[in-house]
Amino acid sequence: MLLNRPVKGFLLDITGVLYNTSSNGGTAIEGSIEAVKRLYEESKVAFVSNESSHTRQHLLDRLTRLGFKLNMNDIYTPAPVAIDIMKKNNLRPYLLVHKDCLDEFIDLDTSNPNCVLMGDAENDFTFHKMNEAFKVLLNTKNSKLFTMGNGKFYQREDGPCLDVGAFGAALKYATNCEHEIIGKPNESYFMTAVNKMNLNKDDVVMIGDDIVSDVGGAQKIGIRGISVRTGKWRPEWESHPDVTPDFIGNNLKEIVDMILDNKVK
Incomplete structure (x- = not known):
């Protein structure tokens, strides 16, 4: 990923990036709780989801039970x-x-x-x-x-x-x-979260497991898009015909640590 511009804020998908859903509420993806904690401490973060089978409050309650500490106002559905x-x-x-x-x-x-x-x-x-x-x-x-x-x-x-x-x-x-x-990949949906963080789209990255809606949608409006190999990620997307992510990481924690530690070039 080209980091010729600083990353001042992070847009994160939720399902498949923070946790995997299931009939009993789901499980946190390894390292994601720590990654979110670090983002709140060292950067700006918004959670931009297409979740429509649960209310925002239900989603927040579920993530809290899994061990995440999020602010309701940072969740976009x-x-x-x-x-x-x-x-x-x-x-x-x-x-x-x-x-x-x-x-x-x-x-x-x-x-x-x-x-x-x-x-x-x-x-x-x-x-x-x-x-x-x-x-x-x-x-x-x-x-x-x-x-x-x-x-x-x-x-x-x-x-x-x-x-x-x-x-x-x-x-x-x-x-x-x-x-x-x-919702994603609608431009105004991304920009609502970016504007709420008082940042420009050049300042942020979008991290998601959907290469088209998350990554491709963000890239079309000038936001750097990062794919994560969790959730619904498919190996064949490494060479997707339409979308080339700016970076592909194994999980959210790896990506967050690499960016905040300036290890991604």
């Missing part, structure tokens, strides 16, 4: 942004989201939907709900599909799982609808 977009544009979404997140959208008008808002619904991605979303997009003039993230899959401890982008692609294929991504 798509749901608050999505709610703001719905309200400002008088949109009434058909909600295709995880049941654990429904309360987060309780203030939205969902009567007579004129768009679809989709998150990682996991087992709530039923045929009935997908078909209801399909009908809204097909039968409503100027309807739009909003997805909280656009990942193809993510990694659980028991194996890979389809992510929201895969289900969104099915609806786009069936309806030719307009699609807007809320």
Whole structure:
């Protein structure tokens, strides 16, 4: 990685970088707790996630139980942004989201939907709900599909799982609808976190396990992108056809230590 510019701040993905998720809450990736602690002590850090199957509070509680010490205000998830977009544009979404997140959208008008808002619904991605979303997009003039993230899959401890982008692609294929991504790799999503740290995009790096949304998305707007060989990382991404990371590290701790100790050239 070329460090001809200092690194003053770090943007971190959460799932697959800090911890691996599972049905019982997950486990911290080796060294990640220490890495986060060091970042809070020696740099600036924000956690930029496409997590949409849990609320921010639930995510913070889970990470705290695993041993992390994070500030809620440093965690960015798509749901608050999505709610703001719905309200400002008088949109009434058909909600295709995880049941654990429904309360987060309780203030939205969902009567007579004129768009679809989709998150990682996991087992709530039923045929009935997908078909209801399909009908809204097909039968409503100027309807739009909003997805909280656009990942193809993510990694659980028991194996890979389809992510929201895969289900969104099915609806786009069936309806030719307009699609807007809320979350990574949307430029404004990255920049919200960068601006909150009072830094420029040249000052920060993005570290993630998704080579397209995390690394490629960051690089497209001038943020250095670092891949980590944890989470859903695939060996074939070492020579990805579209994205060349600025650096590839074995885990978060290795990357953080190398940058803060000025060992990455």
